[in-house]
Amino acid sequence: GGGRGDNKGGEGGGRGGGARSPASPMTSEAEREQALRDYKVTIEYKHLKQHAPGGVYLVPSLTDLRLFHGVVFVRRGPFTNGVFKFRVSLPPRYNDFNAHPSIHFGSYVYNPHVDPETGELDVKGAYPTWDPHRHYLVTVLTYLKKIFYMKTFGTDEPVANPEARELVRRDPKEYRRRVEACVRESQRSVFVNEEGCTAEFHEDRVCHQILRELMKERLKDPATMTRAQILEMVGEAKAEDERDGGGDGTEEG
Structure with a gap:
């Protein structure tokens, strides 16, 4: 990307009448x-x-x-x-x-x-x-x-x-x-996350507990579980958490 930009700049200089100045070989x-x-x-x-x-x-x-x-x-x-x-x-x-x-x-x-x-x-x-x-x-x-x-x-x-x-x-x-x-x-200190940290930990919420229970109840054979079924259980867990007042007004993935 940088090399192409340098060449274009050099060609533009040539068209304007100035001498072409190629990038330094060292650079x-x-x-x-x-x-x-x-x-x-x-x-x-x-x-x-x-x-x-x-x-x-x-x-x-x-x-x-x-x-x-x-x-x-x-x-x-x-x-x-x-x-x-x-x-x-x-x-x-x-x-x-x-x-x-x-x-x-x-x-x-x-x-x-x-x-x-x-x-x-x-x-x-x-x-x-x-x-x-x-x-x-x-x-x-x-x-x-x-x-x-x-x-x-x-x-x-x-x-x-x-x-x-x-x-x-x-x-x-x-x-x-x-x-x-x-x-x-x-x-x-495991839940203390530095700014910009990508290895974050968050405390367990009620919706996480509900999701675990739903998965234990319905996940008889992991090989047959589809992505749609998992997303459905996540939605149910979030909805039940909010009904019970466990939500904090923010969404988590």
Whole structure:
């Protein structure tokens, strides 16, 4: 699109009598390289649909190709039942060497690999050299999940939260207490959605409960259920909710 616009501008200049000024080869090459980087981001995200680690979900921003919102559900270990929302930011030159992605958690995470002040995951600590031929979005999401299941932490390498690592060694019970506190905080804040966040959670409403009951009652064989039948049940649930005064005056999809 950008290339076609440049050519038209050049031709217009020629018709007006001025000398034609083609786009700089350096500019064109830079634009092509950036377009290739952008394309690789979309390929990586498509790859995640089949290969994302279990319990980790990522949704692209509606306004920024290099911004994603996600959530990880922790199913066992010290962080069991944690629901940690996060965002992934990719630098403009992502898919170049040492162009690390950055990950920030939305709620407090007490973990040696998470900065206690900023909530940033220590990606560079895990991958000092980011190699685009070996490291991808799935790589960093796998690491993100892994930190919630680690039982031991090395003593030599630097970490984002040295106090947490020291507490693991010196007072495991106190470490566990702080971890459980941050799990509870993650559950309390799950319905707090940042502006522009695409990984949103909303509290259950009466119409959702009604819909579940209707589906259990009528959904004998999921293979035979049509889209029209599902939409009909959604309409019934909304109507019953409004009759019972459960509606809030807004429509939800």
